[in-house]
Amino acid sequence: MRTMSFDETIEDVLAQTMADDPRIILFGEDVQLFQANLYTQFGGRRIRDTPISEGAFLGAAITAAMAGMRPVVEVSLVDFLGVAMDALLNQASKLETFSGGKWKAPFVLRTTCGGGLGGGGQHQQSLWGWLSHIPGLTVVVPSTPADAGGLLFSALQHDGPVIYMTHKLFTDFWVENLGYLGRKTVDFDLPLAGMRGTVPEKWEPIPFGQAAIKRSGVDLTIISVGVGVHRTLEAAVMLEEEGIDTCVIDLRTVSPMDTAAICEAVSSTGRLLVVDEDYQGFGLSGELAAIILEAGINANYGRVCTEKTIPYSRELEAQTLPNKERIVEGAIELMDRS
Amino acid sequence: MEPDLWYLYRHMFRSRLFEQVVQVFWEQGLISFDMHMGYGEEAIAAGIVCQMVDGDAMALDHRGTPPLLMRGIEPTLILRELMGRPDGLCGGLGGHMHLYSREHLCASSGIVGSSGPAGAGFALAAQYLRPGTLAIAFFGEGAINQGMLLESMNLAVAWQLPLLFVCKDDKWSISTRSASVTGGELVERARGFGLHTVEVDGADVEAVWHSAGEAMKRTRDGGGPTFLHAHCVHLEGHHLGFFLFRVGRDQIKEMIPLLGPLLRSATRRKGGSSRERIRSLTDIATRPRDAVKEQTQKEKDPLYRTRQKLISDRDRLEALEAEINVEIQDVMEVALED
Numbered sequence: 203m204r205t206m207s208f209d210e211t212i213e214d215v216l217a218q219t220m221a222d223d224p225r226i227i228l229f230g231e232d233v234q235l236f237q238a239n240l241y242t243q244f245g246g247r248r249i250r251d252t253p254i255s256e257g258a259f260l261g262a263a264i265t266a267a268m269a270g271m272r273p274v275v276e277v278s279l280v281d282f283l284g285v286a287m288d289a290l291l292n293q294a295s296k297l298e299t300f301s302g303g304k305w306k307a308p309f310v311l312r313t314t315c316g317g318g319l320g321g322g323g324q325h326q327q328s329l330w331g332w333l334s335h336i337p338g339l340t341v342v343v344p345s346t347p348a349d350a351g352g353l354l355f356s357a358l359q360h361d362g363p364v365i366y367m368t369h370k371l372f373t374d375f376w377v378e379n380l381g382y383l384g385r386k387t388v389d390f391d392l393p394l395a396g397m398r399g400t401v402p403e404k405w406e407p408i409p410f411g412q413a414a415i416k417r418s419g420v421d422l423t424i425i426s427v428g429v430g431v432h433r434t435l436e437a438a439v440m441l442e443e444e445g446i447d448t449c450v451i452d453l454r455t456v457s458p459m460d461t462a463a464i465c466e467a468v469s470s471t472g473r474l475l476v477v478d479e480d481y482q483g484f485g486l487s488g489e490l491a492a493i494i495l496e497a498g499i500n501a502n503y504g505r506v507c508t509e510k511t512i513p514y515s516r517e518l519e520a521q522t523l524p525n526k527e528r529i530v531e532g533a534i535e536l537m538d539r540s
Numbered sequence: 541m542e543p544d545l546w547y548l549y550r551h552m553f554r555s556r557l558f559e560q561v562v563q564v565f566w567e568q569g570l571i572s573f574d575m576h577m578g579y580g581e582e583a584i585a586a587g588i589v590c591q592m593v594d595g596d597a598m599a600l601d602h603r604g605t606p607p608l609l610m611r612g613i614e615p616t617l618i619l620r621e622l623m624g625r626p627d628g629l630c631g632g633l634g635g636h637m638h639l640y641s642r643e644h645l646c647a648s649s650g651i652v653g654s655s656g657p658a659g660a661g662f663a664l665a666a667q668y669l670r671p672g673t674l675a676i677a678f679f680g681e682g683a684i685n686q687g688m689l690l691e692s693m694n695l696a697v698a699w700q701l702p703l704l705f706v707c708k709d710d711k712w713s714i715s716t717r718s719a720s721v722t723g724g725e726l727v728e729r730a731r732g733f734g735l736h737t738v739e740v741d742g743a744d745v746e747a748v749w750h751s752a753g754e755a756m757k758r759t760r761d762g763g764g765p766t767f768l769h770a771h772c773v774h775l776e777g778h779h780l781g782f783f784l785f786r787v788g789r790d791q792i793k794e795m796i797p798l799l800g801p802l803l804r805s806a807t808r809r810k811g812g813s814s815r816e817r818i819r820s821l822t823d824i825a826t827r828p829r830d831a832v833k834e835q836t837q838k839e840k841d842p843l844y845r846t847r848q849k850l851i852s853d854r855d856r857l858e859a860l861e862a863e864i865n866v867e868i869q870d871v872m873e874v875a876l877e878d
C-alpha cells in the first residue's frame with residue numbers, strides 16, 4: 203500500500219495508462235499548465251490546450267474516439283457543460299443505440315463538481331443526476347483516492363463514454379486555486395479522509411455499478427456519493443452518541459447504480475436517508491426512492507439534498523449544501539417516525 | 541466633440557481605488573473564490589459606459605465591477621455583495637461573477653461567452669421597446685471562440701440590433717496564450733459576420749471614447765451592431781492570487797515545490813521525445829514570466845497613461861484624487877458596518 207492524494211492518484215493513473223496506450227490523448231482548457239507533469243512527460247501532441255470552445259472539443263472527442271482514439275477531455279467545472287450539452291445529450295449517449303450496437307465512443311470526460319468554496323451557484327453545482335438521467339452515459343463520482351484511481355483505471359478501459367467527476371474539495375489543486383489562492387485568511391470544511399489515503403501498489407480496475415459499504419449499522423441506511431459520504435460518516439459518529447447505529451453506503455458510480463447493494467442494505471434497516479449534494483428535485487434521491495418502491499421494500503425514507511440555487515454567501519452556502527448537522531437532524535427525524 | 545478627460549479620469553481612478561479596497565478585503569478573507577479584477581480595463585469601461593444613457597443595457601462578464609460603478613451603482617452595495625452580505629446588491633446570493641441591477645439593465649455571468657446572447661436580447665428589447673437606446677456586451681478575447689458568442693454576432697447583424705460587442709483583449713485566457721488556440725484575426729472574423737469593426741488601444745481612454753462614441757451613435761441611429769476590439773492588460777493577472785502570477789513574481793520560491801515532480805515526469809521511461817519534453821519544460825517555465833511581464837507594463841496601465849496627460853495641473857489632479865479617496869474610505873467603512 204502507498205499513500206497518495208486525490209490529485210496524485212489521478213495523475214498517476216493517467217501517466218501509467220498513457221504510457222501503455224498511445225491512443226490516449228488529453229485535452230481541455232489550460233491543461234498544459236494544470237497538468238504540467240503530464241505535459242512534461244508526454245509533450246504538446248498528447249496534452250493539448252484548447253480554445254474556450256467546449257461544444258467543439260467535447261463533440262470532437264466523440265468522433266475521435268469512434269475513429270480509434272481514446273480521448274480524455276477536461277472541462278474544468280461541470281457547470282460549463284451547459285454550453286456543450288449536445289455532445290452528451292444527442293451524440294455520445296445515442297451512438298450505441300443508433301448504430302444498432304455496432305459503434306461505441308470510448309472517451310472519458312473529466313470534470314469537477316461540488317461546492318463549499320464560496321463560489322456561488324454557477325461554479326459549484328453537482329449535476330450527476332442531470333447527467334445520469336440520459337441513458338447511455340456512465341457517471342462516476344469517487345470519494346477516496348483509492349476509488350478515484352481504480353475507477354479512472356476502469357474508465358480508461360471502458361468502451362463507451364464515461365463522465366468522471368471529482369469533487370473540488372478532494373483536490374489540493376482546486377482547493378488552492380479556487381479557495382485559498384495564496385491566502386491564509388479563509389477556512390474550508392475539507393473532507394480530509396477523502397483528500398489523501400492509501401492506494402494499491404498496482405492499479406486494478408474497480409467495476410462500475412459497485413457501491414462500497416463504508417460502515418455497517420442496523421438502525422438506518424444512509425446512501426451518498428462524493429463529499430456527502432464524508433459528511434455522512436462524520437454524522438454517523440454523532441448519531442452513534444444518540445444510540446443510532448448507521449449503515450453508510452457510497453454509490454461510487456451514479457450510473458450504473460448498484461441496485462442490489464442498495465436494496466439489501468435498505469431492507470435490513472427498514473430506513474433510508476439519502477444525502478445528495480445534487481439538487482433534490484427529479485434526481486438521485488428520488489431515483490433511490492423509486493428503486494426501493496419498485497423492489498417492494500417497505501422502508502421509511504428521507505433526504506438531505508441541495509434544494510435550491512447555491513447562494514454565494516458562505517454562511518448561506520453552508521446551510522444549503524448537505525452538512526452533518528442537517529444529516530443528523532434528518533436521521534433523527536426518520537428514526538422518530540416509527 | 542472632445543471628451544472631458546477629467547471626468548473620465550475621475551471614473552477610472554474611483555474604480556481603481558474601489559478595487560484596491562476589494563483586494564484588501566479579499567486578502568483578509570472577506571471575499572471568497574477567484575476574484576477577477578477590472579484593473580487595466582478602466583479606460584475601456586470609462587470610454588464606453590460614460591456615454592451610456594437611461595434605457596441602455598449592459599451584459600457583463602466576470603469582471604463587472606468597473607462598468608457597474610461607472611454606470612452609477614452604489615459602491616457600498618457592490619462591496620457588500622462581494623462580501624456575501626444580505627444587504628448587498630443582490631442579497632449576497634449572486635457574488636462577484638453574478639452582479640445584477642434591474643433598474644440599470646445590467647446582468648453578469650461567469651459563463652464565458654454568455655454576454656453575447658445576453659447583449660443580443662437586451663439589444664432586441666432596446667430596438668423593439670425603446671428606440672434610440674442600445675446594449676453593450678463585454679467579453680475577453682478568450683470568449684471569442686465560444687459558439688454562442690459567435691452566433692450572437694450573426695444574430696445581431698441579421699436583425700440589425702443596436703449592440704456594441706466589446707472585446708477586451710489581454711492576449712491571455714487564464715494560463716493559455718489566446719493566439720495559440722485562435723485562428724485568424726479577430727477584427728477580420730467580426731467583419732466576416734458583417735459587423736462594423738473598430739480596433740483601439742484600450743489603455744487610451746480618449747481613443748476608446750471616440751471610437752465607442754461613433755459606434756454608439758451609429759447603432760442608436762439604426763446603423764446596426766459594431767465589434768470594438770480594445771487591447772488591454774490585467775495588472776493582477778486572471779484573478780487575485782492567480783498561480784501563474786505567483787510563480788512569475790517569485791519563481792524561486794514558487795517553482796521549488798513543482799520542480800521535483802516535473803523532473804521526475806521529464807525522466808520517466810515512456811512518453812514524448814526528449815525534444816518534446818524540453819519544449820514542454822521551457823513552456824512551463826516561460827509562461828509565468830511572460831504573463832507577468834506582458835501584463836504589468838506601466839505604459840499599458842490606463843490609469844498611469846491618463847494621469848500623465850493631466851499631471852501638468854497637479855493641484856487639480858491631487859484635489860480630485862483626495863476627494864475620491866475620502867469617498868472610497870467612507871464606502872469601505874460603511875460596508876463593514878453591521
Ligand SMILES: Cc1ncc(C[n+]2csc(CCOP(=O)(O)OP(=O)(O)O)c2C)c(N)n1
Nearest residue numbers: 282285650651652680681682683712713714
Ligand atoms: C463556458 C466556460 N468555460 C470555461 C470557463 C472558465 N473560465 C473562466 S474565465 C476564463 C478565461 C476567459 O478568458 P477571456 O475571455 O480572454 O477573459 P479574461 O479573463 O482574460 O478577461 C475561463 C476559461 C467558464 N467560466 N465558462
